[in-house]
Amino acid sequence: MFAYLVKRVFQAIAVMFVISLIGFAIQDNLGDPLRELVGQSVSEEVRQELRDELGLNDSFVTQYLRFAGNALQGDLGTSYFFKEPALDVILKKLPATMELVFGATIIIIGLSIPVGVYTAIYPNTILSRLVMGISIIGISVPVFLTAILMIFVFSVEYGWFPSYGRGDLVHVFGPWETNFATVDGWMHIMLPSIALASIMLPLFVRLIRAEMMEVLQSEYVKYAKAKGIRPWRIYFVHALKNTLLPVITVGGVQIGTMVAYTILTETVFQWPGMGFMFLEAVNRVDTPLIVAYLIVVGFIFVVTNTIVDLIYGLVNPTVNLARMGA
Amino acid sequence: MSLLSVRDLCVKFAMRDNTVTALNQISFDLAKGERLGIVGESGAGKSITGFALMNLLSRPGFVDSGNILFQGDDIAQMSDAQMRRIRGNRMAMIFQDPMVTLNPVLTIGQQMVETLMAHRKLSKSEAEQIAIVKLREVYIPSPAERLKQYPHELSGGMRQRIIIAIALLLDPQLIIADEPTTALDVTIQADIMELLLELCETNKVGLILITHDLGVVSQMTERTLVMYAGRIIEAGRTREIINDPQHPYTQGLINALPQQTAPGQRLKQIPGNMPSLTAIPSGCPFAPRCEYVQDHCRTDAPETVKYTHVEVACHEVNRLHSDKAEEMTR
Numbered sequence: 001m002f003a004y005l006v007k008r009v010f011q012a013i014a015v016m017f018v019i020s021l022i023g024f025a026i027q028d029n030l031g032d033p034l035r036e037l038v039g040q041s042v043s044e045e046v047r048q049e050l051r052d053e054l055g056l057n058d059s060f061v062t063q064y065l066r067f068a069g070n071a072l073q074g075d076l077g078t079s080y081f082f083k084e085p086a087l088d089v090i091l092k093k094l095p096a097t098m099e100l101v102f103g104a105t106i107i108i109i110g111l112s113i114p115v116g117v118y119t120a121i122y123p124n125t126i127l128s129r130l131v132m133g134i135s136i137i138g139i140s141v142p143v144f145l146t147a148i149l150m151i152f153v154f155s156v157e158y159g160w161f162p163s164y165g166r167g168d169l170v171h172v173f174g175p176w177e178t179n180f181a182t183v184d185g186w187m188h189i190m191l192p193s194i195a196l197a198s199i200m201l202p203l204f205v206r207l208i209r210a211e212m213m214e215v216l217q218s219e220y221v222k223y224a225k226a227k228g229i230r231p232w233r234i235y236f237v238h239a240l241k242n243t244l245l246p247v248i249t250v251g252g253v254q255i256g257t258m259v260a261y262t263i264l265t266e267t268v269f270q271w272p273g274m275g276f277m278f279l280e281a282v283n284r285v286d287t288p289l290i291v292a293y294l295i296v297v298g299f300i301f302v303v304t305n306t307i308v309d310l311i312y313g314l315v316n317p318t319v320n321l322a323r324m325g326a
Numbered sequence: 327m328s329l330l331s332v333r334d335l336c337v338k339f340a341m342r343d344n345t346v347t348a349l350n351q352i353s354f355d356l357a358k359g360e361r362l363g364i365v366g367e368s369g370a371g372k373s374i375t376g377f378a379l380m381n382l383l384s385r386p387g388f389v390d391s392g393n394i395l396f397q398g399d400d401i402a403q404m405s406d407a408q409m410r411r412i413r414g415n416r417m418a419m420i421f422q423d424p425m426v427t428l429n430p431v432l433t434i435g436q437q438m439v440e441t442l443m444a445h446r447k448l449s450k451s452e453a454e455q456i457a458i459v460k461l462r463e464v465y466i467p468s469p470a471e472r473l474k475q476y477p478h479e480l481s482g483g484m485r486q487r488i489i490i491a492i493a494l495l496l497d498p499q500l501i502i503a504d505e506p507t508t509a510l511d512v513t514i515q516a517d518i519m520e521l522l523l524e525l526c527e528t529n530k531v532g533l534i535l536i537t538h539d540l541g542v543v544s545q546m547t548e549r550t551l552v553m554y555a556g557r558i559i560e561a562g563r564t565r566e567i568i569n570d571p572q573h574p575y576t577q578g579l580i581n582a583l584p585q586q587t588a589p590g591q592r593l594k595q596i597p598g599n600m601p602s603l604t605a606i607p608s609g610c611p612f613a614p615r616c617e618y619v620q621d622h623c624r625t626d627a628p629e630t631v632k633y634t635h636v637e638v639a640c641h642e643v644n645r646l647h648s649d650k651a652e653e654m655t656r
């Protein structure tokens with residue numbers, strides 16, 4: 001177990017190294033820090049002097065090492081626009097995005113399992129065919145279209161849900177303010193979570209359905225029937241557990257990917273999270289903030305994947321984590 | 327009254343635009359505690375017979391006509407709920423490959439306890455006690471610890487013993503074992519068969535043993551059905567079928583046994599293959615491969631007749647027999 005953990009941590013570090021290289025390359029090539037610092041009116045000699053002083057004429061390796069060293073100490077540069085450390089800016093926006101992703105994840109889990117299981121058990125009913133048809137459409141409709149359509153119907157036409165912002169928040173600790181403590185907060189997070197969930201939901205339904213159908217054909221399911229086990233137990237104990245094992249791995253990756261999809265969702269719903277912030281940073285060519293965003297998102301991605309792999313190892317009895325480390 | 331009485335059972339498969347017949351007019355009886363072997367080449371319909379008895383035919387297979395009377399109830403007519411109460415309880419099944427039969431994510435204990443609790447009102451600890459007793463009966467060492475283990479932690483032979491123990495959990499009247507040792511190491515095949523025989527004898531459980539190994543059938547069973555292309559072509563006491571087979575197909579099977587061939591010589595295989603379900607010849611299905619074939623064999627399906635001590639479906643059985651008698655006197 002410990003050996004496996006160490007192995008996974010090393011893999012995660014390697015991935016973070018690559019991400020930081022990419023981040024640094026962007027930093028190095030996008031925008032001119034001098035223009036941001038001193039403006040247009042300074043002579044070329046002064047600029048060269050400043051470049052030397054800032055270390056911008058050092059070799060790529062030296063500059064990267066300085067960048068990585070700072071990053072390890074939590075210094076990802078200073079945002080040009082906010083005049084604050086980029087990491088602080090992002091961390092303030094992080095809770096909003098995380099709550100949105102959490103809401104979407106809950107919706108995905110809560111819907112895809114029962115729907116996937118139902119369509120696998122009864123593949124030929126009208127309801128199943130309808131669901132599968134909708135899921136094909138769902139896969140191909142872009143998220144901003146879903147989002148705009150939802151705003152139009154549920155906010156503009158019916159006025160059931162607010163269409164932008166986070167509403168009433170309750171402070172938890174540090175920069176974390178939560179949507180889940182007030183009715184108004186719940187109302188505000190509804191539409192954005194559903195919109196975000198709608199990207200992954202069809203994929204999950206189809207994945208669970210396909211896995212479940214395969215498992216239902218297996219010998220052990222036939223054997224469970226031959227033992228006279230009740231149908232609900234066959235479906236939800238014998239079949240579902242085997243179905244979800246491969247889904248956990250894929251699902252973990254997809255939930256990591258969802259953080260990236262928040263850019264569009266947050267922008268449409270004016271959700272004050274880091275995706276919305278990222279798009280603004282791109283518009284303002286706020287390079288340190290862009291790079292910091294990439295690194296933070298990459299970090300979240302790596303951490304979720306590692307955790308998902310560990311969970312997989314813990315719930316699957318045939319995976320021996322102790323042996324996998326060797 | 328017999329334990330099981332199958333009458334004119336026909337099983338069909340619904341294909342895209344027609345149906346094919348997988349079992350054709352199968353009839354046989356099994357007395358309480360009797361052991362019956364079903365033999366035949368691959369594709370003869372042995373497994374289909376076993377699953378039909380459990381009402382577990384998977385689509386597109388279905389029982390088209392006939393009756394399966396088990397202790398007086400017709401299984402072919404039962405609802406799913408009624409049938410569930412019989413499966414694993416009064417009638418149990420042992421599958422072919424123990425490596426894929428047990429659920430990989432449930433412990434042995436969970437898979438035993440759930441079987442008991444599906445049929446009886448028991449607490450979990452009472453069920454575990456019964457499970458331990460049954461594991462001891464199949465000679466599993468330290469049974470209490472096994473309950474906590476997952477299938478992948480156990481060998482194939484051990485798993486098949488556990489599956490036998492599960493079959494015995496609710497003291498059934500009938501066990502259907504479909505090639506219970508073919509997936510196992512040769513060295514433990516005999517052990518498993520011996521165990522099965524011992525348990526069936528001591529518990530007076532009826533056994534239907536599906537196999538293509540005539541040697542196993544002769545050790546294990548009292549009566550034998552020989553199947554070919556979805557039909558029973560010969561049925562009778564095992565000893566008599568092995569020592570004095572009447573149907574040319576059965577004779578061919580016995581001549582093909584390694585014991586019948588001198589070392590170093592090629593096995594005497596029956597030439598040709600069994601027809602596929604979509605191309606079963608009219609008349610006698612064995613006619614294209616039969617060395618005694620006559621014109622009427624190709625056109626008329628043979629009736630099952632009682633001949634000496636067995637029942638056999640062959641037009642030429644009389645002639646065959648007189649030939650053989652001639653051979654003996656010569």
Ligand SMILES: Nc1ncnc2c1ncn2[C@@H]1O[C@H](COP(=O)(O)OP(=O)(O)OP(=O)(O)O)[C@@H](O)[C@H]1O
Pocket residue numbers: 339348366367368369370371372373374375384385386387538602603
């Ligand atoms: N789902 C199915 N659809 C169509 N035909 C099938 C299906 N299952 C089995 N069959 C056919 O039914 C026939 C009998 O199959 P069965 O499994 O009973 O053979 P068997 O005697 O058990 O052979 P083996 O010794 O190989 O196990 C075979 O010809 C097979 O191709």
Ligand SMILES: [Mg+2]
Pocket residue numbers: 372373374504
């Ligand atoms: Mg078979």
